[in-house]
Amino acid sequence: MFVLLPGNVDAGNCVDVLSQRRLGSGLSVDVWDGRAYLGTEGSLIIADLTNLSHPRTIGSLEVSDWVRAVAARDGFAFVAASSTGLIVVDVSNPVQPIQIGVLAIPGGAWDIALAADHALLADLAAGIRAIDISLPSAPVEVGFLPVANGTYGIAIDGTLALIAGDRDFLVVDISQPAAPAVTGGIYGFANYQSVVASDGLAYVGDALEGLEDCGSLMSQTPRHRRRWRRSKATKLLRMS
Numbered sequence: 001m002f003v004l005l006p007g008n009v010d011a012g013n014c015v016d017v018l019s020q021r022r023l024g025s026g027l028s029v030d031v032w033d034g035r036a037y038l039g040t041e042g043s044l045i046i047a048d049l050t051n052l053s054h055p056r057t058i059g060s061l062e063v064s065d066w067v068r069a070v071a072a073r074d075g076f077a078f079v080a081a082s083s084t085g086l087i088v089v090d091v092s093n094p095v096q097p098i099q100i101g102v103l104a105i106p107g108g109a110w111d112i113a114l115a116a117d118h119a120l121l122a123d124l125a126a127g128i129r130a131i132d133i134s135l136p137s138a139p140v141e142v143g144f145l146p147v148a149n150g151t152y153g154i155a156i157d158g159t160l161a162l163i164a165g166d167r168d169f170l171v172v173d174i175s176q177p178a179a180p181a182v183t184g185g186i187y188g189f190a191n192y193q194s195v196v197a198s199d200g201l202a203y204v205g206d207a208l209e210g211l212e213d214c215g216s217l218m219s220q221t222p223r224h225r226r227r228w229r230r231s232k233a234t235k236l237l238r239m240s
Contacts, residue, residue, distance in 0.1 A: 028080075032072035035094055039067025044079060046094045061097040063087055069111040071119070076136045078119050080109035086121055088136045103139040105129060111164075111194065113156045118142070118177045120161050122154045128163060130177040143178040153194035155202065162202050164192035169204060 028039035036055065038045040044067055046059040064087075069080040075092035086109055088101035107125030114120075117134040128151060130143030153164030161180065163170040169192050170185040194205035 027067055028069040030070050030072045030077075035072075035091075037070045037072045037077050037091070039070045039079065041066050043067065044070060044077060044089060044097065046091060046097060048094075059091075059093075059095045059097050061089060061099065063099070068109060069122075071112045071114045073114055076133075078112055078114065078133065078136075080112040080121060082108050082110075085109050086112070086119065086131060086139055088133070088139060090136075101137040101139055103131060103141065105141075110151065111153045113154045113161070115156045115161075115174060115177070118174075120154050120156060120174065120177075122151045122163070124150055124152065127151055128154065128161065128172065128180060130174070130180060132177075143176075143180055145172060145180040145182070152192065153205065155195045155197040157197040157202075162195045162197055162204075164195040164204055166191060168192070169195075 027041065030037045031049070034049050035058075036047040036049055038047060042062060042065070044061045044063060045057055047055045048058045049055050063079065063081055063084070065082040065084040067079050068082055071078045072091065075090065077089040077091045077097070079087040079089060081087045084102065085105040086101075086103040087099060090098045090100045105121065105123055105126075107123040109121055110124040111122035112119055114133075117132060119131040119133050119139070121129040121131055123129050126144075127147035128145040129141050130145075132140045132142045147163060147165050147168070147170065149168060150166035151163060152166065155162045156174070159173060159175040160183070161172040161174045163172055163185075168185055168187045171183050173181045173183050192204055196203045
């Protein structure tokens with residue numbers, strides 16, 4: 001299911017749905033250059049968003065695994081494809097996307113975020129992998145940070161990577177991608193599944209708890225401040 005919401009969503013308010021279309025069993029989505037890139041169970045679907053009330057499928061590509069996450073930029077889609085690893089797709093012609101590169105990883109590729117010439121890949125079983133994507137057709141792993149208890153989600157805010165783990169939420173310095181280093185975190189608190197950074201806030205999905213507002217991450221002492229109980233909802237973390 002593909003759902004469009006207004007861009008000025010307030011975490012405390014309800015929102016109106018702009019459109020809702022059945023484009024596949026969606027696991028992930030990214031938006032770039034007026035198009036949505038939807039990851040499903042075995043395919044990457046590209047939808048045109050020219051008419052927000054009626055998004056339409058314009059291209060698709062079957063992949064060898066579940067598309068857990070996708071990040072699109074500059075004519076390429078970088079796909080976290082479970083046990084297959086990282087798949088790079090040329091989407092310069094969105095009607096005919098073409099797979100041009102792949103990088104196998106030991107664990108499971110669960111999420112991805114882009115920073116300049118690098119992709120940060122959440123390896124479910126091991127940790128965070130820094131991938132050089134300066135040549136998209138030949139991605140190369142250049143750095144690794146082990147994370148205990150599993151790594152599900154990743155987001156980037158400047159030179160920081162925000163990591164959602166099975167038991168921990170981590171803030172990682174990625175100013176040197178070859179040597180990522182933990183600067184702070186919240187440990188052993190909840191079952192974090194995903195994270196998104198926006199305007200000094202981190203929105204963290206928790207499979208067990210509800211919506212939470214937390215303290216400063218930049219000060220290396222993030223803390224929980226408020227919680228809105230809701231099953232499988234989102235936590236809110238202050239970053240500034």
